[in-house]
Amino acid sequence: MVKLEKETIVAQIGNKKCEKTGAVNMPIYLSTAYRHEDLGRSTGFDYTRTGNPTRDALQEALAVLEGGYQAFATSSGMSAIQLVFEKFQTGDHIISIQDVYGGSFRFFRQIEAKYQISFSYWDGRALSDLALLVRPESKAIFIETPSNPLMRELDLAELARFAKQHHLLLIVDNTFYTPVFQQPLALGADIVLHSATKYLGGHNDVLAGAVIVKDPTLAAFYEETLNAIGCVLAPFDCWLLIRGLKTLYLRMKQHQENARAVAAFLAEHPLVQQVLYPGKGGMISFYIQDEKLVSPLLRALELFTFAESLGGVESLITYPATQTHADIPKDVRDAYGLTNQLVRLSVGIEAKQDLIADLSQGLAKVEAEVGAR
Incomplete structure (x- = not known):
């Protein structure tokens, strides 16, 4: 063969x-x-x-x-x-x-x-x-x-x-x-x-x-x-x-296609200071302007689930400082860039336009909440 x-x-x-x-x-x-x-x-x-x-x-x-x-x-x-x-x-x-x-x-x-x-x-x-x-x-x-x-x-x-x-x-x-x-x-x-x-x-x-x-x-x-x-x-x-x-190759192609679109969207948003995406795969991290905006964003999102895993077909959002990396002392985390402003996304295989729409409406709610203060 x-x-x-x-x-x-x-x-x-x-x-x-x-x-x-x-x-x-x-x-x-x-x-x-x-x-x-x-x-x-x-x-x-x-x-x-x-x-x-x-x-x-x-x-x-x-x-x-x-x-x-x-x-x-x-x-x-x-x-x-x-x-x-x-x-x-x-x-x-x-x-x-x-x-x-x-x-x-x-x-x-x-x-x-x-x-x-x-x-x-x-x-x-x-x-x-x-x-x-x-x-x-x-x-x-x-x-x-x-x-x-x-x-x-x-x-x-x-x-x-x-x-x-x-x-x-x-x-x-x-x-x-x-x-x-x-x-x-x-x-x-x-x-x-x-x-x-x-x-x-x-x-x-x-x-x-x-x-x-x-x-x-x-x-x-x-x-x-x-x-x-x-x-x-x-x-x-x-x-x-x-x-x-059995579906790994199919899924990874979709994770990557979606992640590239989401990363491009986030890079243009005024509440996002920096996007960390290596250009491959389905994982993205980004720094939001202020750590006080993290909780409002998590509450506002509807498709992205606030959870501390990754790699599933469903899109997840994780806050490393209190979830996946909580055991690393804060001074150590801060020293190498894992600050309380950092948010991590595991981009799933849903329709990318729906994921972007969810992030867009979620960030818009955060902007409105900040503006109302």
Whole structure:
């Protein structure tokens, strides 16, 4: 068979996996145990934590999409990060981008305190500054690109060369762009992770994570570790994630088309000081003129839902200062630009004219309220 395009691969996930029934839709294997015919004779499945046919189909697809050797489906995005960091031990040093998801920052603080794994933070600008952070005990660089929520894009190929020069692993959270817009492993990264709850699932109905690696040695380590700690994705949730992945390429195209239109609208509005949009994907952040305008805007919007997730078909608006990044101290946030004026949008797949109309009427109500004071 000729090499298939990724759009075809995702549409076909799970098809022809059940030879006995010919099921087109991947079956959900809920069984926790699997019968052995005799000593040393197994179907390849023993216990669902170790292996599950539904999870296998999902992991196979994730590895293909990211161009990896092996993928691991975990119970949440944070459990994916926890699995990745099982590679490190007391005394190790990690460099993270400063503008990182608040839950990641919280986890880093916890393992600093519990396991004495130390962290330094890089602003994502100059490699010369990054070089100053490298220590003899440094083991990895952890980044999100685009960063969250300031939407700063990093040069992955350049970072990969830097990491290899310093014998560091490059770990990339690819949640925002997904493999549709960015494939870090192909650019030299060692480990890719996702909060699969977001764009990979795409429907705000499943909590999941994913880790993908390109090195067989790393794969063997994480396979053994995941089986040991047990934070695997449950079969039904694997099925939900498979269902979501089937439309990933279609959805991401619409997210991006809508986001570009919304970003252009916001850039022209007098209440918006600055729009942060890297030109790809469905995530936008912007600074509103005054933090006192945030609450009126949230109340005025009708289509955009005030919630703290992202990547679903429905458009969401998030206030990082009190939601996704609340665990980062305010002085730290302010120092790198995550101020109380910052608002983040996850632009959904609705009609873009409706989304713009909602933002327009919401901002108009805010203007009227300000003018009436």
